[in-house]
Amino acid sequence: GCLLLLRFFVNFPSAKQYFSQFQDMEEPEEMERSSQLRHHACRVMNALNTVVENLHDPEKVSSVLAVVGRAHAVKHKVEPMYFKILSGVILEVLCEDFPEFFTADVQLVWSKLMATVYWHVTGAYTDVGWLQVSSKQSSPVHTIPLPGN
Numbered sequence: 733g734c735l736l737l738l739r740f741f742v743n744f745p746s747a748k749q750y751f752s753q754f755q756d757m758e759e760p761e762e763m764e765r766s767s768q769l770r771h772h773a774c775r776v777m778n779a780l781n782t783v784v785e786n787l788h789d790p791e792k793v794s795s796v797l798a799v800v801g802r803a804h805a806v807k808h809k810v811e812p813m814y815f816k817i818l819s820g821v822i823l824e825v826l827c828e829d830f831p832e833f834f835t836a837d838v839q840l841v842w843s844k845l846m847a848t849v850y851w852h853v854t855g856a857y858t859d860v861g862w863l864q865v866s867s868k869q870s871s872p873v874h875t876i877p878l879p880g881n
């Protein structure tokens with residue numbers, strides 16, 4: 733979790749603006765020591781773990797992610813595009829760190845998983861009036877183009 737978030741904040745420094753403790757930090761080593769970063773890493777991984785463990789239960793998946801989306805929209809006021817960016821970073825790091833496990837099929841299902849996360853999270857943003865409702869957003873995006881497609 734920490735490695736994912738470190739990559740995210742190093743490559744997309746504007747995402748640090750939401751975190752009072754390390755928004756002005758530049759050095760990854762310093763950021764890594766931030767309890768706020770480590771805490772958020774645990775929260776992200778726990779939420780993803782709950783989603784994976786409940787893939788058989790769509791209502792649970794949607795309620796967990798609705799809570800996440802609502803908190804980020806209303807409480808933390810995070811621009812929703814950062815969820816898409818973080819999804820890309822998660823896929824990138826998992827592919828790099830587990831090359832033997834992350835075959836093309838596994839990459840595809842993880843892309844679908846992260847697209848589902850994004851769809852539910854942005855659905856919550858729409859519900860609280862942040863995003864415009866668009867007919868193109870009426871169903872989950874089931875595939876994210878892989879490099880080369």
Ligand code: HEM
Pocket residue numbers: 747748750751768772775776777779780800803804807808810814815818849
């Ligand atoms: C899959 C993606 C993510 C998950 C599962 C996730 C999960 C969580 C959870 C469970 C919390 C605690 C909720 C609460 O305060 O009620 C939280 C807090 C927070 N999240 Fe996220 N998050 C994600 C992505 C992001 C992104 C992309 C940003 C901003 C760039 C962000 C910024 C924050 C901030 C600022 C807090 C409050 C931190 C604090 O109070 O110390 N999150 N996140």
